Amino acid sequence: MITAERKPLEELIEYVRPFKRILLVGCNECVTVCSAGGRKEVGLLASGLKMALLQSGTTIEIREHTLERQCDPEYIDELLPMIDGVDAVMSMACGCGVQEVARRYKDKPVFPALNTKFMGASERQGVWAERCQGCGNCLLGMTGGICPIARCSKRLMNGPCGGSVTGKCEISKDVDCAWQLIWDRLKALGLEDQYLKIIPAKDWRPAGGGGPRKIIREDLAA
Amino acid sequence: MMENFEPVIVAFCCHYCAYTAADMAGSQRLEYSPNVKIIRVPCSGKVDAIHIIKAFEKGADGVYVAGCLDGDCHFKNGNNRASRRVEYVQKYLDEIGIGSERLEMVKMSAGMGYLFAQIAIDMTEKIRKLGPSPVRPLAMQASQPIAC
Amino acid sequence: MKTESHLEKVLVSGNLAVTSECGPPRGCLPDHVREKGGYLRGVVDAINVTDNQTAMVRMSSLAASVLLKQEGLNPLYQMVTRDRNRLAMQADIIGAYSLGIDTMLCLSGDHTQFGDHPMAANVHDLDSIQLIQMVKAMRDEGKFQGGADIKGPPKMFIGAAANPFADPFELRVLRLAKKVAAGADFIQTQCIFNVDKFEKWMEQVRRRGLHKQVYILAGVTPMKSVGAARYMKNKVPGMDVPQDLVDRMGSVPKEKQPEEGITICIETIDRLKKIEGIAGFHIMAIDWEEKVKEIVDRAGLLPRPQV
Structure with a gap:
């Protein structure tokens, strides 16, 4: 699978600070398996961002949505009903997902929430290691x-x-x-x-x- | 605000030990802080990061997870998993700016009613000193549905 | 003779060859190279010039090799695959040969993590064995890797390294066999302190007849102090320093330790001379080039043959 890790919250806060409403989009594939960008991580990050921003006097509305796959256009179309109501999108997919969302919704800024790491396998619970460089x-x-x-x-x-x-x-x-x-x-x-x-x-x-x-x-x- | 501050504390308690210990404390007529809201869970290992974070988002000033003593988990090692998860969430709380000291992991057996009461008192006092959670106002805002 | 290399001439003549090394400076200090080279004049048959050794930026091995060549010395130009892709390597090989350098050593190089640029990319377009193959094809077939003809091919005498002390031990001779099959003309080994283990390695080398296909120069290093001995024993991956040598270094007073280190080095050379299949010695006196003459002299390897 493609493995990833969340970026430091500090970096993500700076991406979203200028916006009132954002859409935080997870992916049900690889990044769910490596516990970086699935539905649960979307929830954790949305709460964390809201709470962190509040302390500097900023309130932000975060819509959460997790797609089956963020690297296929058919699934990305699902965001259409939500996209007009937000100022920016933050993707919790690998770099492929981030780019596909950006390609589909050309007038919305799209930010990566994760650092995509490598193609790897799970050595044991909670440990992933590189196996292939494609x-x-x-x-x-x-x-x-x-x-x-x-x-x-x-x-x-x-x-x-x-x-x-x-x-x-x-x-x-x-x-x-x-x-x-x-x-x-x-x-x-x-x-x-x-x-x-x-x-x-x-x-x-x-x-x-x-x-x-x-x-x-x-x-x-x- | 500090003078009238009554902390809201959420305690995720394992059914097999901490929750039973709370029961024991009650039947022994031990007094402990009414600030502690107990949530019974089948095992401390069942408590996920999202539960803890949502507790803070919804207005908790402090949270603790109470599991069985080392080696006594009904599900073998759920308590140790919970400990590691608590450490992980503590780091996240620091990132958010809430502070890791508002979250703790504690362990006790079903018979330790007195310890349950003492921990409830200690945690309440600790959080009282720390003051209200910096994100308390979020809970005041109209709560928004969590879309999935 | 495959080349005009002085080292090849010495080896073909049947004399025990002697090489040593010179690490280029970390700055524009050509005199530094000349000074180090000067200590080795008339003492060795070729001088290895290291290529960003330990992954630290230094004067390029090509430039330092040319400086030595200008002094009338015989540089042995080292090249690692860590820092350049095959275009750059082939360009440098042609350039080096055009400037009179005819002997080189093909290495993969220390990982960048060990140096002061751990953030740099490790290139490794080729590995050391593929580099040997490439240099051989450039020399013998006059072909670039891409297949085009080279106008005026570089006639390099091709060296490679071998470490008999790394793991897995059973692969060490097989890897040497691969380097020989790839086209290595000579081998310089890692520093030998554990002569017993080296003998076992050489036994396998002879069993495969590799000593008849490639010249093996046994690597030796004089230890400066017991601290240096301990460091090499404990901290340098793939280095095998037996405890009794460390103890021996520690058994003499501090001011006598350099002398003891040189004596151990000479004794090691004497033992290695008796091993069948050894074609010479590679003396790695790191930042101690001025002592190489004494070692070569006391080991009975002076004067160097005029070939």
């Missing part, structure tokens, strides 16, 4: 199912570097050495020889080096 040409078949691009601090495709110690990365004891994980897994699968194959220099175009990326499915595209 490089566009998956290497996992060669690396035992563990991604060196997302999980090696130096993005080494033929690691490990000389800083791998007892399974940990040189940058922090809290970071696993991706190449230790890869090696352990290749060994467990009896695929040690795979390690000796040099992974050649990567073509970064599918990773975004070729400009903004787009997928077009001709059979589906309208």
Whole structure:
């Protein structure tokens, strides 16, 4: 999923301070799962903003609404009946959602409430960790199912570097050495020889080096 | 205002311990502050950040969550979850400007009626000293429906 | 001979090669480079010039290498993949060769977190093994990565690093094998303090016949004090300093510790000389370049061969 974290309240207060009425829009997808921008977080933030602004003598009306998905135009249309009654929108979705709301409602200022972080998985309750950088040409078949691009601090495709110690990365004891994980897994699968194959220099175009990326499915595209 | 100030305190009490302790305090005729409004919950772990924040928004001057003693949670570790959640909300209260000191986590067993009464008295006095919540006027405004 | 590199000539002649290093200054101080290089004149066959070592901004390794070259010394131009993409790296390699630099070392580089610019992007367009492949293709096929022909290809003698002491130990020789397969001509190892463990590594190296495919220069470092020994033992990832060496450094008075460190270094070289497959030594005397001559001399490696 795409993970995110709420921005400091101080920053959000400054975004909304000039406005009388805002619409705070959550998203029921990834940011709900990572407890950053779902219905509950929308409620928490609306209360927090109102209470914080009140102390500097400002009252603000905040309408709360959480969409099924903020990255699809069909769902964003749902905001139409509410949009005229507000001066600005604050989105609690990832950066995709913020941009889609801004694209649909061109005359309303749209502010992000979250910092979008990474594509990750839930390691355990309350802990999310990066797993994929969307490089566009998956290497996992060669690396035992563990991604060196997302999980090696130096993005080494033929690691490990000389800083791998007892399974940990040189940058922090809290970071696993991706190449230790890869090696352990290749060994467990009896695929040690795979390690000796040099992974050649990567073509970064599918990773975004070729400009903004787009997928077009001709059979589906309208 | 301070002289006539009667704090409004919301206590989220676990059914299995703190709420029973409150009952015990009553049957023992122990006196404690009438300022404390008790909300019974099935487990302190059931109390969400949104409940606490809404309590402040609706005019509470102080809030506490009362759960079972360590190791005695009826649902194994709901009380510890509640403790962590309270810490999280305390940080948010600081961000908002209400102040983390207006929220507390306490733990007691079902038999500790005297402790329940003492905590109610202590919390009331603490909040009385702190004064009214800075966001009390919000509760005075026409309450708005919470759209979802 | 693949190149005109002096280091290659020494290695091909069968003599034990000696290299040392010179960290460029953190400012426009060309005399500083000349002074450091001066200590190494006639003492070593090539001088490593580090590339923003420990992720701190310094005079570029290319510029400092050229300064040494102008002094008639043999720079060993280090390049890390952390700071540049492949366009910049290829441009610098051509530039370096055009300025008379014919020997280089391909590294991934310390993570930016260790330096004074932790906010900088880690580029890593290539990793060190892919960099070796690229330099080799530039030299042997006269091709850029993009496939176009190079007019006047750079004939670099290509080095790489190996750390026998990092984990997982069983991968350490395999990774060396990958570097050799990628095209490394010589290897400089991490500082060796634990000679027993290094011997085990070399055993595996020989079993795979890698010592016949690549020149291995064993890395050594003189310790200045017991404090330095402890620091390397405890704080430097991938460094293996046995406790008895730390104790030995601590057993002599403070003013005698530098001398003890040099003696340990020379003893280490003597032990390493006996290991089959060692083609020379890389002496890393960090900010202690003036002592390299004494070490090389006492280790019986002077005078340097004229090849």
